[in-house]
Amino acid sequence: GAGVSQSPSNKVTEKGKDVELRCDPISGHTALYWYRQSLGQGLEFLIYFQGNSAPDKSGLPSDRFSAERTGGSVSTLTIQRTQQEDSAVYLCASSQSEPNTQYFGPGTRLTVL
Amino acid sequence: GDSVTQMEGPVTLSEEAFLTINCTYTATGYPSLFWYVQYPGEGLQLLLKATKADDKGSNKGFEATYRKETTSFHLEKGSVQVSDSAVYFCALRTLSSGSARQLTFGSGTQLTVLP
Numbered sequence: 597g598a599g600v601s602q603s604p605s606n607k608v609t610e611k612g613k614d615v616e617l618r619c620d621p622i623s624g625h626t627a628l629y630w631y632r633q634s635l636g637q638g639l640e641f642l643i644y645f646q647g648n649s650a651p652d653k654s655g656l657p658s659d660r661f662s663a664e665r666t667g668g669s670v671s672t673l674t675i676q677r678t679q680q681e682d683s684a685v686y687l688c689a690s691s692q693s694e695p696n697t698q699y700f701g702p703g704t705r706l707t708v709l
Numbered sequence: 710g711d712s713v714t715q716m717e718g719p720v721t722l723s724e725e726a727f728l729t730i731n732c733t734y735t736a737t738g739y740p741s742l743f744w745y746v747q748y749p750g751e752g753l754q755l756l757l758k759a760t761k762a763d764d765k766g767s768n769k770g771f772e773a774t775y776r777k778e779t780t781s782f783h784l785e786k787g788s789v790q791v792s793d794s795a796v797y798f799c800a801l802r803t804l805s806s807g808s809a810r811q812l813t814f815g816s817g818t819q820l821t822v823l824p
Contacts, residue, residue, distance in 0.1 A: 689753075689812075700745075
């Protein structure tokens with residue numbers, strides 16, 4: 597079946613601009629995660645959605661970062677007023693409640709000039 | 710907090726050599742343990758997992774055993790191939806009450822296998 601998809605695959609933006617990154621999870625997966633992969637910080641958890649519960653935002657690095665998940669499916673990660681340190685690969689993963697194995701999308705490579 | 714420490718890379722081996730990538734962890738509770746692999750230009754893929762002590766995960770000739778007494782989950786393969794060249798990530802997930810069940814990753818180990 598189809599895996600996790602993300603768009604765009606690459607995004608180049610200027611410092612100060614807003615960007616939106618999209619994630620389509622595997623159909624039927626109730627849990628959705630965003631991670632960030634950067635050279636200096638490795639793989640970091642950002643935010644977690646489970647069903648209709650309030651998201652766990654404990655990993656978001658600043659209030660410029662936000663995410664939403666509409667209809668329990670597609671998710672959008674928004675970064676406002678981008679900074680150069682936001683340059684990274686943003687990964688989305690989804691899972692069923694149990695077993696909780698997470699399946700990752702190909703990522704969006706964000707470059708902030 | 711939870712953490713994963715894995716062998717620094719890069720690791721370069723000849724084809725058919727034996728591979729070990731060390732991974733140790735610190736966690737509250739009883740974590741599940743994972744190895745993910747990232748091939749060049751591709752996303753993270755689950756390689757294998759183990760959910761309780763003494764479990765052995767295996768896939769594609771790779772193995773790792775959950776050792777609670779040494780808090781380790783070392784990745785091994787008896788005979789590597791050029792196609793195994795990738796970055797390998799050790800990860801854990803705890804299921805404590807209220808946790809987001811997110812994965813905590815090690816820093817990754819770059820493996821290059823030469824023909």
